[in-house]
Amino acid sequence: xxxxxxxxxxxxxxxxxxxxxxxxxxxxxxxxxxxxxxxxxxxxxxxxxxxxxxxxxxxxxxxxxxxxxxxxxxxxxxxxxxxxxxxxxxxxxxxxxxxxxxxxxxxxxxxxxxxxxxxxxxxxxxxxxxxxxxxxxxxxxxxxxxxxxxxxxxxxxxxxxxxxxxxxxxxxxxxxxxxxxxxxxxxxxxxxxxxxxxxxxxxxxxxxxxxxxxxxxxxxxxxxxxxxxxxxxxxxxxxxxxxxxxxxxxxxxxxxxxxxxxxxxxxxxxxxxxxxxxxxxxxxxxxxxxxxxxxxxxxxxxxxxxxxxxxxxxxxxxxxxxxxxxxxxxxxxxxxxxxxxxxxxxxxxx
Numbered sequence: 001x002x003x004x005x006x007x008x009x010x011x012x013x014x015x016x017x018x019x020x021x022x023x024x025x026x027x028x029x030x031x032x033x034x035x036x037x038x039x040x041x042x043x044x045x046x047x048x049x050x051x052x053x054x055x056x057x058x059x060x061x062x063x064x065x066x067x068x069x070x071x072x073x074x075x076x077x078x079x080x081x082x083x084x085x086x087x088x089x090x091x092x093x094x095x096x097x098x099x100x101x102x103x104x105x106x107x108x109x110x111x112x113x114x115x116x117x118x119x120x121x122x123x124x125x126x127x128x129x130x131x132x133x134x135x136x137x138x139x140x141x142x143x144x145x146x147x148x149x150x151x152x153x154x155x156x157x158x159x160x161x162x163x164x165x166x167x168x169x170x171x172x173x174x175x176x177x178x179x180x181x182x183x184x185x186x187x188x189x190x191x192x193x194x195x196x197x198x199x200x201x202x203x204x205x206x207x208x209x210x211x212x213x214x215x216x217x218x219x220x221x222x223x224x225x226x227x228x229x230x231x232x233x234x235x236x237x238x239x240x241x242x243x244x245x246x247x248x249x250x251x252x253x254x255x256x257x258x259x260x261x262x263x264x265x266x267x268x269x270x271x272x273x274x275x276x277x278x279x280x281x282x283x284x285x286x287x288x289x290x291x292x293x294x295x296x297x298x299x300x301x302x303x304x305x306x307x308x309x310x311x312x313x314x315x316x317x318x319x320x321x322x323x324x325x326x327x328x329x330x331x332x333x334x335x336x337x338x339x340x341x342x343x344x345x346x347x348x349x350x
Contacts, residue, residue: 026266030287041297051174055167057289058178059237064263064281065189066233073226074206074273075130078257080234082141085253087112088238089145092154092248109235116231120224149250158246166243178240190278206273262312
């Protein structure tokens, strides 16, 4: 009989490996959903529509990468949307008052990083839970933008170069700068998580915080660094959004944190920490953008997208809870000593 070549064997097992990998199920769902939509609407597979979807997914994609790193570490950052809005406002205000674009970007990135550091310090130094600390930062950042703008959006700051940075103009073909930035961010984050000492510390802290501490990992410093990185990436999104929208509304960034969490979860990140995939997060962001696009092309109420995001998060919470209960029961069963059968020692001989 002819033996199957290694290449042939790999080809046969590739679909199974993709489906069972972290975030692989979401990729399969995305492909199936896209194939069905392509048969229902001829506009869906046009290059203009597909590149528009990719361009729209960039902002959630970058935030999802940041959220995935935070979730792997065992935390959660609810402030990313508000930080993106506030830092976008900083860029718009500074550029509107004559500050060079480069300096405005640097100031926004520094502010986002500083807010992330504040999140980390509040959590590590004051012992405030991640959820509460970042929820408070959400309120602070969003409130600052509302008070600052007095309800009036920042306008007349965008230049042609800034519009290109925001993705309103193509660099070449239908590729925009935000798409390239997402690829660079995702590659850098994936490399950091898989090949750096800091990445191994992030995973170790998320999997077993006390075990990581006993192994010599400075868990508090890791947490502060993770939130600083999340704040910096949120500021990057704020910069891109301000260029994309060409105005900064007082509510810019609202709801982005929930979509980032949903995309990270779709990508395979666990709410309990220790597991996640940067590539999966990007696939999750694209999936959400495709869902939004399908809703728009179908003429459905946009509120369906919010409902779907809520269902995804609720399902993830329930799944995590069920997994935790199953694991605790399994541990309890394993630790229970075997019952004594009452039989004496076996007799030798015949």
